[in-house]
Amino acid sequence: MTDPQSEARSAVVRQGLSVAVATGLYGVSFGALSVTSGLSVWQTCVLSLLLFSGGSQFALVGVLGGGGTAGAAVAASSLLGVRNALYGLQLTPVMRPRGWRRMPVAHLTIDESTAVAVAQSSNPLRRLGFWVTGIGVYLGWNLTTLLGALAGNSLGDPQRFGLDAAAAAAFVGLLWPRLTGREPVAIAVVGALVTTVLVPVIPQGLPVIAAAAVGSLVAWCWPQRRTQEAA
């Protein structure tokens, strides 16, 4: 009864499904925040169906809800999604998608599916991890987005329930696991400072873009200085 191969496969499936359940939980917060930011239930659901990248979705509704222009919202959301291209790069030798199969593989390429896939020990297990997590998160995220949107719609005044503070907490919750060393902490501080200084002086939505630009500059310069120190 101890077939190591099928045991390994079911371990991957369990891992993928538990990630899907955990992600589904914050789909509820996304759905509620999106409608209280002024998007309709339809727009909220289309975001989860078509955009399908949590951080980018939170950024889009955050900037729109804060009064930023559509252009600024799309720019913030798109910059936050740039990392997904790196995931595709990592997953190309694993998934080797060809023709039309590149469409679903690309669409499901997000933090969670990549993390589960690359954590496995062989390519068949990595592919299994990718599909189980990707499809599981997709279904859970879209279902809970709808539930959250409907709940948010019936709440009425978002401030009375502290949903604006919930949005701030959502962003800090997404940021927290990335603060794993001196460099990300420094870049987070720079991003926060640039935003604080620029909010009163430049149009809404642009401080996020400026923070991204300055943060990128710091990241661009960082390793160079370190290697010189080491040398």
Add this chain to the structure above:
Amino acid sequence: MTFWIAVLAASAVAFATKFAGYVVPPAALEAPRVKRVTGMLPVALLASLVVLQTFSTGRDLVLDARAAGLAVAVVALACRAPFIVVVVLAAGTAAGLRALGWG
């Protein structure tokens, strides 16, 4: 209408970005510095969004119940609380303070 344009444009860009990872020659994205910048981009953006969502009302910076919510969220994260708990605690804090007439 503006919101629909933003929703559809952001969705199109997001898909194009994901797709690019599978078709762009690896050399273009694999340079260490490019990797570092793309890896750090979310950090700068999220930090900026935290500030905006906590302290801004359009063009003004204010200190209100949202800041208390954020402080509670940070404590919850430091205690390794799950995402949904962090969000609910922050919302509850701000809602409670407002019910008491502050912020």
